[in-house]
Amino acid sequence: MKRRESQKQFEEWVQPVFSALRQQRQKEAVKTPPEVWVKFRARLEEEKEETGWWREENRSLGFLGASAVGVAALLLVLNWATIHQEEENLALNNFLTKSQYGKVLVVF
């Protein structure tokens, strides 16, 4: 009962205080200091240099690219081996003919 009374009194007291607080906050509203952007740019550069998280990302992209090239090269080598093994069935069984392979190799 005592607690409930205290809660009631508190709510009656604190509500106008909270609205005064809100009004004060609106009056006090500040503009973001422009120098935070200058510091941000500097810090971003620093982080890129020091932690290498940016390079890490680029490195992963590079790794993906290198893997794709590697797989393509492996397929070409396998195909080349098959061409030599089964010269008779060349045109039917392989996804590249000997002449096509030559062209791809040049492009590659």
Added chain:
Amino acid sequence: MNSEKAPMEQGPRDLDLIEAFQGGDEKAFETLVKRYQDRLFNMIFGMLRNHHEAEDVFQEVLIKVYKRLKDFRGESGFFTWLYRVGVNATWDHLRKRQRRPAFSLEAAIEEKRLSPKKLADKAAGPGTKAQWSDEVALVRAALEELNPKHRVILVLKEEEGLSYEEIARVLRCSIGTVESRIFRAREKLRKKLEPYFGVSKK
């Protein structure tokens, strides 16, 4: 987040700017964040009550947003997402400095020479409620002494004026959780301020 409270988008849409940034346009990042920076900065400052610390946390938020914006999928509005990153960073900062509050209730009472009797006399006097400055100082100091979880939620509700739904979206929890957390936070605040309210009625 309530569109009335979020600053209006002018020029390109947020999503267009995000796509531009994801495509490598670095300038799009600043254009986007600058739309909301004052609201964000004021929220951080309101929680910390210290300009220098607010700047540091704001920087932290910029770095986090910059790094994570590449993965932003637009599941919530950009402003809500930005605000959430800001609230979480401020929360982390408050947790770290928990043991050394910037203001204490005791110091505020001493500085303003407040006493339950003084507040009671003030409340009984004519037109004395116009300023509320003593009470505001008292509540601010008491908020400062709450743990970060309770403090953040009360500031969002009472100072920032966010609705329960908005707080739930920012904190990624249910409205029920928000309600119970606010109830508990108010209880803590009530206990801290018990000697200073209600006395006017006696």
